[in-house]
Amino acid sequence: MIVKNIVFIPFLLLITGINVNADFKITDSVFDFSVATFQLANKNNANFIMSPVSAQLILALTYDGASGATADAMNIGLDLVGQTQAQATNDFSALISSLMQLSGNTTLNIANRIYLNNTFQIAPAFQADASQLQASVATIDFADASNAANAINAWASEETNGNIQGVVQANQFNSNTAMVLVNAINFEGVWKFQFDPKSTYASSFYTDLKTSQQILMMNNQASFNYGSIPQLDATALQMIYMDPTVSMLLLLPNARDGLSNMVENLLGKLVLKHN
Numbered sequence: 634m635i636v637k638n639i640v641f642i643p644f645l646l647l648i649t650g651i652n653v654n655a656d657f658k659i660t661d662s663v664f665d666f667s668v669a670t671f672q673l674a675n676k677n678n679a680n681f682i683m684s685p686v687s688a689q690l691i692l693a694l695t696y697d698g699a700s701g702a703t704a705d706a707m708n709i710g711l712d713l714v715g716q717t718q719a720q721a722t723n724d725f726s727a728l729i730s731s732l733m734q735l736s737g738n739t740t741l742n743i744a745n746r747i748y749l750n751n752t753f754q755i756a757p758a759f760q761a762d763a764s765q766l767q768a769s770v771a772t773i774d775f776a777d778a779s780n781a782a783n784a785i786n787a788w789a790s791e792e793t794n795g796n797i798q799g800v801v802q803a804n805q806f807n808s809n810t811a812m813v814l815v816n817a818i819n820f821e822g823v824w825k826f827q828f829d830p831k832s833t834y835a836s837s838f839y840t841d842l843k844t845s846q847q848i849l850m851m852n853n854q855a856s857f858n859y860g861s862i863p864q865l866d867a868t869a870l871q872m873i874y875m876d877p878t879v880s881m882l883l884l885l886p887n888a889r890d891g892l893s894n895m896v897e898n899l900l901g902k903l904v905l906k907h908n
């Protein structure tokens with residue numbers, strides 16, 4: 634399916650009820666970070682798909698190992714204000730554990746690893762924190778770029794049932810590379826209410842007020858959570874997977890030219906509140 638100007642909203646997983654510290658919800662932080670990252674990435678106006686929570690998870694591990702001004706800046710950048718490094722690690726650890734326990738034809742593989750050039754040594758305490766975040770730290774020789782790329786790609790492929798090949802390329806590394814943060818995420822789910830391929834038909838999809846193209850559309854009749862979000866001038870549809878704790882949330886601007894307005898007004902809170 635090739636469609637211009639469709640925005641894939643990055644909230645594949647709607648996680649509720651994870652609240653390790655009484656006055657701080659890691660889910661708020663995930664949604665705020667996701668929306669802010671998505672808005673930044675959307676600035677170049679192209680179609681894209683992204684998983685901000687992946688970046689947040691591997692950066693959370695990096696934050697755990699940071700100190701001084703770097704740690705302070707990462708605390709703000711990761712929307713973890715008020716959280717100590719130990720609290721953040723605990724919260725993300727709880728989040729990852731909950732994501733790994735999906736049932737019924739729904740699988741999520743999240744693989745996080747920090748690769749350090751082999752001139753550095755890994756502190757044992759940091760290895761322990763990494764395993765709490767179901768991540769690992771490894772050393773590699775980045776000066777041998779093609780070997781490093783092959784090793785990282787082999788690791789990502791293995792962690793994602795072979796579904797993700799080639800996350801990195803050799804030309805991204807050289808003898809100045811000190812550290813690389815890698816996250817690979819693989820989601821496979823079966824819709825609770827499946828689409829019948831026989832109900833596919835061609836219809837007009839508008840990319841702006843006047844321009845449309847004919848594309849193949851699917852349709853389905855079932856009971857879905859559906860709502861209007863006036864602050865975004867948009868309509869939301871939640872489609873659950875076989876594991877009903879996982880859903881895809883689709884946001885459709887009400888106006889044909891309402892996409893950029895909707896994206897600009899998006900806020901983590903607004904999305905969370907409507908779940």
Ligand SMILES: *[C@@H]1O[C@H](CO)[C@@H](O)[C@H](O)[C@H]1NC(C)=O
Pocket residue numbers: 737738823
């Ligand atoms: C879900 O998984 C089970 C067991 O692996 C399989 O028998 C079943 O066909 C799957 N259902 C769907 C809708 O894919």
Ligand SMILES: *[C@@H]1O[C@H](CO)[C@@H](O)[C@H](O)[C@H]1NC(C)=O
Pocket residue numbers: 750751752774775776808809810811
């Ligand atoms: C990485 O390690 C190689 C030797 O294995 C060394 O030549 C290179 O300078 C190191 N790079 C950094 C950034 O430490």
